[in-house]
Amino acid sequence: MLDATPRDKVYERTALVSNPCKTCQPVGALYAALGVHKTMPHSHGSQGCAAFHRMFLTRHFKEPAMASTSAFTEGASVFGGGANLKTAVRNVFDVYDADMIAVHTTCLSETIGDDLHAFISDMDIPDGKRVIYANTPSYVGSHITGFSSMAAAFIDHLAEKSGKPSGKLVVVPGYVNPGDVRELKDYLGEFGIKYTMLPDVSDVMDSPMTGTFELFPKGGTPIEEVVATGDAAYLLALGSWASAACANALKRKHDVDNRVLDTPIGVAATDEWVMALSKFASSPVPAAIEVQRGQLIDCMLDVHQYLDGKRVAIAGDPDIVIGLTAFALECGLVPAYVITGTPGGGFEERITALLEQYNLVDKCWVKSEADYFELHQRIIQQPVDLLLGPSLFKQIAKAEDIPLVRAGFPIIDRYVHPYQPIVGYRGALRLLEAMSNAILDRQDRDCNDEDLEFVM
Amino acid sequence: MPGVLELEKPLTPQPADTAIEKVLDSYEAKVFKNRKKHMVSVDHTLDTPQEIAANVRTIPGMLTHRGCCYAGCKGVVLGPIKDALTIVHGPIGCSFYTWGTRRHKGRSDAGELNLVPYCFSTDMRETDIVFGGEKKLFKAIEEGLELFGDPKPSAVFICSTCPVGLIGDDINAVAARAEEAFGVKTVAFSCEGYKGVSQSAGHHIANNQLIRRVIGEVDEPPKTKFSLNILGEYNIGGDSWETERLLKRCGIEVVSVMTGDGSITEIERAHMADLNIVQCHRSINYIAEMMHDQYATPWLKVNFVGIQATIKSLRQIAEYYGDAELTQRVEEVIADELADIQEDLDYLKERLSGKTAALYVGGSRSHHYQQLLRDFGVGTVIAGYEFAHRDDYEGREVIPDIKIDADSKNIESLELGPVEGKYRLRFPEAKLDELKSNIDSFEYYEGMIKEMPNATLMIDDLNHFETEEFIRLLKPDVFFSGIKDRYVLQKSGVASRQLHSYDYQGPYAGFKGAINFGNDLLMCLYTPIWEMITPPWRSEPVLTGTIGGE
Structure with a gap:
């Protein structure tokens, strides 16, 4: 696999993009x-x-x-x-x-x-x-x-302003799966917040099998709700690359205040989301959410010895990659390569700031506008233990025999994933399970017979 | 079985012409007039052959399944060529979408270059659009050739996307400069997406440049007596490998495949082979015709999809060479391969016979797969093409009558004469005439309609609305199409399989491939999941009345 990729060194390119980490x-x-x-x-x-x-x-x-x-x-x-x-x-x-x-x-x-x-x-x-x-x-x-x-x-x-405030919160979820949107809605429901999710791909891109095809499935933000966003009380945008422009538009047009948060992937980013909701709702964090958080931390502690210090390469879209990098760091993983294909927006600075919190800046190569060809060349020079990102990583995973945990867009070679979240505490739990399983499966596969651990 | 829920459907399928009327009735006058010409209820009792409108513009806003010129050129014809460095000149998307997603499998021996797993783009940005992208393209070629120095690519291909043609980047000039500077053959394909009316224009553009710059370059003769090229076989799911396996068993040498698992080094010597066999007529008949004109290579329209079709194709190839020993070996191979699958075939026939199918694929498969389905006793109720021309529907005899409109006129049509020293009649004229009259597929394609039974439907450029309506009216048991309507059909309760990607299975070619296909079809019709769609509480009462608080 990828046998033509030169293995001697990393070639510099300025004009040719190969195996891109973005599309149009x-x-x-x-x-x-x-x-x-x-x-x-x-x-x-x-x-x-x-x-x-x-x-x-x-x-x-x-x-x-x-x-x-x-x-x-x-x-x-x-x-x-x-x-x-x-x-x-x-x-x-x-x-x-x-x-x-x-x-x-x-x-x-x-x-x-x-x-x-x-x-x-x-x-x-x-x-x-x-x-x-x-x-x-x-x-x-x-x-x-x-x-x-x-x-x-x-x-x-x-968006229009009728002059009659709706008291609603507008949530812009970013470029995520319907499973993520559902998860975000669960949080809003726990807080009892009246909201408009825009856009809302749940019940559209995860519609059930009923035997009847609906050209326009029941989901999607109702148009009249989009119109009414001018009367909203506040807007929360998740992921600045995908959602900040929408927040700015509503501020500009109808002076609706907003806050742009990171996509809530991992502990800290989800904490921020939860606290923002708590502040908006002027109510304490519901017990059910705190239990979810506690369960996540519990599992992270349980499994930390297998993840700590393992090197991971992370690729995909900026908002998602920032979230995945933050969670990887929280789990004790060492991000060795972090790339996105999307230009602009201070991606490298954001990742570097995350790495600084863990004193890992010099352990990691960070690049925006990067492609998988160069990432592969770098992995050849200094291998990693885990790949975290879209299906586009698949060839590198096979070429270098590195386990791949799929997250982000596009995942075109696996099923069911759009129904499941990676956001929120439960989404993090799911990522934690996938990452630790990948590493434990690899240990089982590679170890000597006498070293096969019955209990791990 | 799918479709069990659709109780509101008519209990029996509608007759074909009524179905057409019902569908057209929903359209306003302009659309009605246009779409009517693209729909034929097959009737072989008429005095004159039926005509269908094809290879003309799609009406905007109808939810067509068609793609673009670039998709036909880069995605279909050039994509599978392993040893070419194919750089897409344009913004990133077009290159991204043709990366690793069409299943044209390619493998190389150690030391040979295989660039199929890669995609290359100049990733044009706003400044390139404003100031021109030629410099960036030249630099990209230089960087690509630096990456792949040993083994080197046999050629560099440049494919342009929409904005390139509009801003006037001269990719031919860049190609010439690069070829001189780096000493690697560099070929430009001006396949901007807006050209033509579908993928079809892109096939033609790719064909033109392959004949100009690749075919006929190396005069290395075949090693054995019976040699041929396979044209229009893209090795989706390994189809080409299965076809080649059969031919090799028969003692036939495959000089080149265009272009499945193909390479420039093979295609360069294609003119040395004694025959071209054409699998996908639409995408490559131009090369077959042009090689006939330049090198006197005869061609046969074959079909290795379907058991009877494969047998017929093998026999016609043997008849062409006219060698008793070869003919005998072909018969032995047929008998042996048949014996190998007989038990499976009998079983599948028993389970599948009597089912009905709808097929809507590109420009050849809707015909080929009807032949395969017939092997299992599965009939067709509706078949159509995304980007075929009238000859693919009606047969090559209509080619002189096809009106050349403005959209087709813009696609260059090469008139080529014999190449000196390389024009080599494979048989004396009289023998060629005899072959022509004896072999019905000798330099001829009969089209799809002749094999379709009366009262079946032939629809060109089927759109989403029509798909929904026809499945409601005609109730096929299975619908074969592509990824865009794959889940539309499934959600409607109709079994569906993709015939572009084979739903990531295959191969489906040849004898063994037919069994693979039959098993996949059986699986999709009879998976127990169809029975679970309606929740039990929809058909059985759950809440029972209670009296007085009991």
Whole structure:
């Protein structure tokens, strides 16, 4: 596996990216749009864009990922995609009866300078229907930026202030799985907080088997709730890369205050989330949540001797990688390599600050805009005990015979994972189990017969 | 069995033409008019052959399954070539989506380069879009060749994505400069996603450059008497390996495969083989035709999906060479392979016979797999293609009648004459004429319709709405398609299998592959999970009345 990768040294590259740790904005915008009820994500680009994005999301979630396309041809690329968009909007409302179309742009429509605002203003949109858009050129940012832009676009285009405060908390969960969103909702429920989750992919990308396909499953943030966010009391954004833009948009537009927290992965980040909820609700932390925390700490103590000092390589999207790195450190693991593909946002500084708390800065190579090719070359030079990240790690895991614990996006070679959280104390418990099992399984596999421990 | 819950469904499937009418009825006038031409209720009793609209623009907003030109060029045709350094020039996404996800398996011996597990991109950023990306592309080629110095890539391929064509980066000029600077053949493929109307344009662009720059470069003759190239076989799930195993058993040498588990070093000498066999007609018939014009290589349309189809293909290949010993060996191999699977085949036939299938795949499989399904007694109710042309539906005889529209006109069509010293008639003209009249697949593809029974449906560029409607009206037991509607169908209670990726199983080619396929189909139809969908409390009362607090 990966036999062609040179093993003698790490080659410097500035122009060629190989085995990337990111993909393009539109897929993230499409995913975010699936989290608003009866909304059809629409890709304003070539057919291939929508085809690839739907394919990729389906491979991760093992669920349909519906989206329409402007189906650009060469003619549209020359004369602009206005006519294509107009036809598409008419057909999506007519044939598929969406309540809203959430258009995102692509490198194609951005390069030719299509003016979505002008196109949409000129359209006859049926009463009660809406068309919104986000600019998501593929040559800027990554899929995380695209998610963030679409989440902000919902606020920019829809949020209204009626003047009657709703007292609600808006929670922007970030680029996470439906299982994570459910977990976050459990916390909100424990505190009895009235909230709007935006976007909300639960009951969409984890919908049950009933024998009937629903083009628009029952989940997704109701559009009227998105509109009402202007009346909200406060907003909590989880993960600054994926969610801060949405928070800023609501502050700018309707002066709703916010706080941007880390994605609550691991003990400290979940503590922050819990305390933020406690503060918002002006109520003490419910006993049930404290029990969950205690159970997590109990298990971390139980298993710490197997994790302490083990070297781990962590890759994926910034918000998730920050969370995974923090939790790895809490468990006594030594992050040896930490990368993301997404550019910008001070990723390296954030990771370095985490490492500083444990005096591990010089033990770790941290890089944003990195790719798996370089990470592999570095692992060849100085191996690790564990890989933590998406399926894209799989080849390195096989090539170097290192156990892989899957977390983040995309996980395209395993099932069930989108239903399970990695956020919150229970999510951390799940990660702890997966990481310790991987290391213990490896010990069992590699040890001599006389060293096989019946009890561990 | 799936579908048991759908009590609101009509109890019997609707007749084909009624189904078409019902589906079209939901459309407004413009869409109605357009989509009507893409739907045919097969009727062989008519005086004139039926015509279908294909390879024309998709209506925006209809939830098509089609992909783009880049997907056809890089994703399909070039992706499997192991020893090429294929760099995608564009923003990161397009390269990312064709990384490791199409199951075109490739393996190399020690010391040979295999770049299939990698993806390479120039990851164009905003500044590259504004100021041009040529310098970055050149640098990327340099860096790639530095990484892979021993063994070196046999060629560098550059594939452009949408913005590249729009900002005017001249990838051909960069390719020429790089070839001169680094001494490695460098080929540019201008396969921007907006070209053409589907993946199909990309196949053509890839074919053109392979014939221009790769095929015919090395005159190393085959080692044995009976040699051929396999065209349009991408080794999904190992299909090519199974096909090659059969051919080798028969004593036939495979010079090159285009492009499954393929390599430049093999494809460069493809013109030395005595025959081209074409598996996927849509994606590679251009090379078959152009090699015929340049090197006088005859081609046969074959199909190694399906037991009877495989037998027919092997026999036609033997008939082409016209060698008694070869013919006998082919018969022995057929008999032996059949004997090997007979017990499994009988069992599968018994369990599967009488089921009905719907197929909606790319540009060949919807036809090929009908042949395989027929081996098990499974009939087809509906079949369609994502990106086929009329000849794939109706047969190559319609090619002269196909109207060239603006979208197709933009895809270069090469007119090539004989290459001096390399144009070599494999048989005298008279013998070739005789082969043409005796072998029905000799330089001819009959299309899908001729094998489809009356009152079955043939639909081009099937969209999501139509998929939902047709399964409701026609009630197929199983629907074969791709990843995008895989779970739509399953959630509707219809068994579904992917025919692009084989749901990560396979191979499905040849005799043994047919059994793999049959077992997978059986499994998906009869998994006990279908019976668990309705919770018991939905069909049995749980709450019973009590009297007076008892």
